[in-house]
Amino acid sequence: MDAALAARNRQTLAKLLVVTGLMLGFAFAMVPLYRQICDALGISQTRVVGATNTQVDTSRTVTVELLASSSGLPWQFEALDREVKLHPGQVVTVRYRVRNTLGRPVVAHAAMNTAPARAVRYIEKQACFCFTNQVLAAGEERVMPVVFLVSPTAPRDIDTISLSYTFFELPQGAAS
């Protein structure tokens, strides 16, 4: 093979390698390109912005009064938000504060009840300290959230609900 031909072959090789490199780049360019096209066409499924809750019943307002107590435990336990006004279906977050005043760790569990009692089935909790046992070291203080909504199916005559939590101490050695 003469030198001129070998040089021509190398030239072709170089050109084809450039094509190969460009196509490899194209594979990765498809990532932003895909995003752009999906956004432009409004068919993005993974990056939903400004989602709205269509289940909120804005035609009425329910007042939820928050109460806290502990049974046989000298704990300081109080609701930081005493009262919230909300529309059924609207997700709200309220906070409770608890402090273990004893000189020893305590395992306790909170129980919920409502007034009127029939409202209990319309309180839908998404996060609550009452789902698990709470372990507090001596003197420890903690702020705990409750995320809940009042179901839009709640009867219209329920316009005020008292939501009350009571802490009970669990025997030593109870699972935390």
Next chain:
Amino acid sequence: MSAAAPAHDHGHGHHDDHAHAHPTGLKRWLFTTNHKDIGTLYLWFSLAMFFMGGTMALLIRAELFKPGLQFLNPEFFNSLTTVHGLVMVFGAIMPAWVGFANWLIPMQIGAADMAFPRMNNWSFYLVVPAAILLVASFFVPGGAAASGWTLYPPLIIQQGIAVDMTILAVHILGASSIMGSINIITTILNLRAPGMTLMKMPLFVWTWLITAYLLIAVMPVLAGAVTMLLTDRHFGTSFFNAAGGGDPTMFMHIFWFFGHPEVYIMILPAFGVVSAIIPAFARKPLFGYASMVYATASIAILSFIVWGHHMFTVGMPAAGNLFFMYATMLIAVPTGVKIFNWIATMWKGSMTFETPMLFSIGFLCLFTIGGFSGLVLAITPVDITLHNTYYVVAHFHYVLVSGALFSIFAGVYFWLPKWTGNMYNEKLGKLHFWLSVIGFNLAFFPQHFLGLAGMPRRIPDYALQFAEWNMWSSIGAFIFGFSQLLFLYNVIECIRSNRKSEQMPWEGADSLEWTHLPTPAPYHTFETAPVIK
């Protein structure tokens, strides 16, 4: 000139006037840069992989012989369908075509060898470790990749180390294909004999030129896609992981941007082989040579804008679905031109029906059926019900088995005399054809019915109403599978026999390797380029 070729298998065919010694035995095959040796290596390799993938197919069909779980657990079944696909696509069909390209392209354009002989050796020896990785992945904890050959996330992200082996194998195979393609393009563009203009090249060379361009366009895209899978698995990226802001649907787009041209990569060389064989046995020149070239190029270009027809069910906008539907149907036009030209070539020809011609006609009829079921699947509303059913399985086996594989058989029988100097056993060749064509149709035609009735693919068990056709399909698959042992026997018997081939075993063959070279082709050919008038 035929006197220059004493009989031996081509393995010892160093009978020209050149005195430089070349190594023998194992060293010859390891270090060879001869295009014929490398072609032989590719062809034997692909035959070995064909039997490997075929064994997996028969395990699948054995499990599906009856409803219920007989032999295999579902995970292993999924691995079998996955690796069967990968092995057949990347291990059997593609290397077989590269083998043909190595053997034939230099001889058909009057070149002494490929443009980069050393790189050619590397292309082949990269394929071997890749195949080992693929097959060995069955034996690692968790079993081989079980996502289907399309490697879809999120499933593929969650599997074990076998997936990493598969990804590495795909990387290596991609590198090998790209090197091979660059070699082929450079050979065709720069090494043609004086007077061999582009429009005088045999169609096999043309189809491979276009195939090679497709390969360097899409293999890097596949490499990119599997690299993203790899980094998603191990390096904390979220290309396809929805929890990190990625989108698994994007993988489908990237994969099928590679995947659709890939199916033409497997079928275009088949068009070239059939375009050589049908004129030879009809004893007429190919009808519409120029239109064949343009049709091949059109198919290649269209293949880049139809990938969405693999994903009609992912929720693309209706306009997108319609675009991909019409673009896909457009491909039927150049394909129709080709089918028409082959039939017109046979029209009023003095036809004889030796094995290569039988396989070519089998190709023509059955590939057309596969093309038509492809048109059915291109219709968006129809595809939405047929997506992922056995109808799809039937369709792509009609184009890949009776399309690509049958033309590989046709080509092997056609060129065996040129390669080995010996004639194969015509009776056994015909027996191989008839067993194959009957077994194949019995295996795959009923799968159309199963798909229309709603049987999903890639499931090891099925509802009772599918039992009858599955039984027939399995029987057909076993007939087809075992008759391929006859092919192996035919090839070995041909190499070892003493039935010397005539210089021109086929009257109508007209490309340079027949008209300008002795049979069998000597080890070195066209060291002085012929002049083409």
